[in-house]
Amino acid sequence: MIQQFEIKLPAFKRGFHLVTRHITEKLDQLPETGLVNIFVHHTSAGLMINENADPSVRVDLESSFNHLVPERMSYYTHTMEGDDDMPAHIKSALAGVSLTIPVEDHRLKLGTWQGIFLCEFRDHAGSRKVTLTVYS
Amino acid sequence: MIQQFEIKLPAFKRGFHLVTRHITEKLDQLPETGLVNIFVHHTSAGLMINENADPSVRVDLESSFNHLVPERMSYYTHTMEGDDDMPAHIKSALAGVSLTIPVEDHRLKLGTWQGIFLCEFRDHAGSRKVTLTVYS
Amino acid sequence: MIQQFEIKLPAFKRGFHLVTRHITEKLDQLPETGLVNIFVHHTSAGLMINENADPSVRVDLESSFNHLVPERMSYYTHTMEGDDDMPAHIKSALAGVSLTIPVEDHRLKLGTWQGIFLCEFRDHAGSRKVTLTVYS
Numbered sequence: 001m002i003q004q005f006e007i008k009l010p011a012f013k014r015g016f017h018l019v020t021r022h023i024t025e026k027l028d029q030l031p032e033t034g035l036v037n038i039f040v041h042h043t044s045a046g047l048m049i050n051e052n053a054d055p056s057v058r059v060d061l062e063s064s065f066n067h068l069v070p071e072r073m074s075y076y077t078h079t080m081e082g083d084d085d086m087p088a089h090i091k092s093a094l095a096g097v098s099l100t101i102p103v104e105d106h107r108l109k110l111g112t113w114q115g116i117f118l119c120e121f122r123d124h125a126g127s128r129k130v131t132l133t134v135y136s
Numbered sequence: 137m138i139q140q141f142e143i144k145l146p147a148f149k150r151g152f153h154l155v156t157r158h159i160t161e162k163l164d165q166l167p168e169t170g171l172v173n174i175f176v177h178h179t180s181a182g183l184m185i186n187e188n189a190d191p192s193v194r195v196d197l198e199s200s201f202n203h204l205v206p207e208r209m210s211y212y213t214h215t216m217e218g219d220d221d222m223p224a225h226i227k228s229a230l231a232g233v234s235l236t237i238p239v240e241d242h243r244l245k246l247g248t249w250q251g252i253f254l255c256e257f258r259d260h261a262g263s264r265k266v267t268l269t270v271y272s
Numbered sequence: 273m274i275q276q277f278e279i280k281l282p283a284f285k286r287g288f289h290l291v292t293r294h295i296t297e298k299l300d301q302l303p304e305t306g307l308v309n310i311f312v313h314h315t316s317a318g319l320m321i322n323e324n325a326d327p328s329v330r331v332d333l334e335s336s337f338n339h340l341v342p343e344r345m346s347y348y349t350h351t352m353e354g355d356d357d358m359p360a361h362i363k364s365a366l367a368g369v370s371l372t373i374p375v376e377d378h379r380l381k382l383g384t385w386q387g388i389f390l391c392e393f394r395d396h397a398g399s400r401k402v403t404l405t406v407y408s
Contacts (some may be wrong), residue, residue: 002169002272024343033274033403035309037236039172041247043187049369050361051315055360056181056350063347064362068204068340075199078192086323089186097185097250098225098236100370102276102311102403109403111203113311130176131238131245134170135407138305138408140374145406155368173307177383179323204340208284211335212287225329226320233321233386234372269307269380271407 001031005132012120012128014084016048016058020115023132024108031136034103041129044088044122046095052115065091065121088121095119103136139168141268148256148264150220152194156251159268160244170239180224180258182231183211185216188251201227201257222260224257231255239272273303277404284392284400286356288320288330291385295404296380303408306375308358313401317362324387337363337393349364360393367391374407 005026009019019034023038030036051057069090078086099116102109105115110116118128141162145155159174166172176183187193194266205226207219214222235252238245247251277298281291284348295310302308312319321327341362352360371388374381382388390400 002171004169004240005365006326027151028258033276033405035407039236039238039245041245041250043185043247043249045353048281048365049315056298056348056357058215058272060348060350060358061362061365064341064345067345070201073200073203075203076196078196086193086196090197093186093197094366096368098374100236100309100311102309102405104276104403109311109313109400111261111315129247131240133169133238135171137401138307140305140376163328173374175374175381177381178385179321179383179385191304205336209336209339211339212327212332222329222332226333229320229322229333230366232368235373264296267376269305269374 003134007130008127009118011126012118014120014123016061017118017120018052018115019118023116026072026132028105029102030134032106034134034136035134036101036103036108038099039131040097043092045128046092046097046119047099048095048117049099049111049114049118050117053113084123091121130132137272138170139270143266144263144269145254145266147262150255150256150259152197153254153256154188155254156188159197161251162268166239166242166270167254168171168242170270170272172237172244173233173269174235175267177231180227181264183235184231184253184255185235185250186253187249189249220259227257275406279402280399281390281402283398284390286392286395288333289386289390289392290324290387291390292324295388302375302378302406303380304358306408307403308373308375308380310312310371312369315364317400318364318369318391319371320348320367320389320391321371323385325385356395363393365373370384
C-alpha cells in the first residue's frame with residue numbers, strides 16, 4: 001500500500017535545519033511496518049540525516065560544506081544566478097535529495113540521535129516542496 | 137506490486153550526463169502512485185539528481201568533483217588501473233549509486249529543474265548497467 | 273509485503289569495512305523480485321556501496337575521507353566529544369546512512385565488483401545497529 005503527501009517546508013535561511021517534526025506531523029497514520037521516502041524537489045537544497053541534539057553540529061556542517069565547496073572558484077562557468085548558486089548545486093549533489101527511512105511500530109525508526117535536516121544551500125530561498133511516500 | 141527492468145545506458149565520456157529520457161522511455165507504464173528505484177551496478181560511476189536546464193552546471197560538477205578528489209594523490213595505494221580509477225571510486229562514494237524517486241499521476245515526480253544524471257568517473261568506460269525497480 | 277530485521281554489526285575499528293556477508297546471511301529468504309533497504313541508526317557512521325575485491329580501495333577511501341574532512345579545523349565548534357567526532361558527522365553526511373538495493377532471483381542484485389561497506393568514522397565505536405527492510 002502506498003500513500004503520498006506533498007508538503008511545503010517553511011522558508012529557511014541558508015544552513016542546516018532540523019525538520020523531523022515538520023515531517024512526522026504529516027505522518028500521523030504510519031503503518032506498523034514499512035518505509036518512508038522523503039524527496040525534495042529542488043537542485044539547490046538537500047536532505048540529510050544527522051545529529052539532532054546539539055545545534056553546533058548544524059553550524060559546523062554549514063562551515064564544512066562551505067569549506068568543501070567554496071564560492072567564486074575560477075573554474076565555475078555557471079555564474080549568472082549569484083555566487084551561492086553553483087556551490088548550492090554541488091552541495092545538493094553531495095548531500096542528496098532523497099531519504100528512505102524504515103517504519104517500525106507506526107513510527108519513523110530513527111536512531112536516538114538521528115534527525116532529518118533540510119539543507120538550505122541558497123542565501124535567499126523560498127519554501128521548499130517535499131514529497132513523502134509511505135509504503136507498507 | 138513490483139516491476140523490474142534492466143537497461144544499458146550508452147557509453148558516455150567522463151563527465152555528468154543527463155539521462156532522464158533514457159530512464160523514462162523505459163517507464164511508460166508507471167502506476168498512478170508509487171516509487172521508482174534506479175541503481176547503477178558499477179563502482180566507478182554514480183547517479184545523481186541535479187539541474188537539468190543549463191549544461192554549464194554539468195561542466196562545473198565535473199570540475200568540482202575533480203577538485204574535491206584529485207588524481208595522483210601521494211596517499212593512494214590502489215593505483216594499478218590508472219590515474220582515474222581510485223578517484224572514480226571515491227567520487228562514486230560521494231555521489232551514490234542508487235536513487236529513489238516518487239511517482240505521481242503515472243510520471244516520475246521530479247521538480248521542474250531536476251534531471252537524472254549518470255556520473256561517469258572513468259576516462260574510457262563502456263556502457264553502464266542500470267536496474268529500474270517500480271513499486272506501487 | 274514488507275519484512276524487517278534488526279541486526280547488530282560487530283564493532284569495527286575506524287575505516288571502511290566490507291559487510292556484504294553480514295547483511296546477506298540475514299536475508300536468506302529474499303523474494304524473487306523486490307528491494308532491500310539498509311539503514312544504520314547512527315550519526316557518526318555510514319553505509320556505502322563500493323569496490324569489494326581489492327582491500328586497498330578501502331584503505332584509500334579512509335585516507336581520502338580524512339583528507340576531505342580533516343580533524344581540528346579552526347571553524348569546528350562541536351568539539352567536546354573528541355577530535356574524531358565532528359569529522360565523523362560530516363563524513364556520515366557525505367556517505368549517507370541508507371541504501372536501497374534491488375533484489376532479483378532471490379538475491380541482492382549487486383554488480384560484480386559491488387560490496388556493501390560499513391563506514392566507521394569514530395576511533396573507538398561499539399557495535400552499530402542496522403535495520404534491513406525487504407519489500408516485494
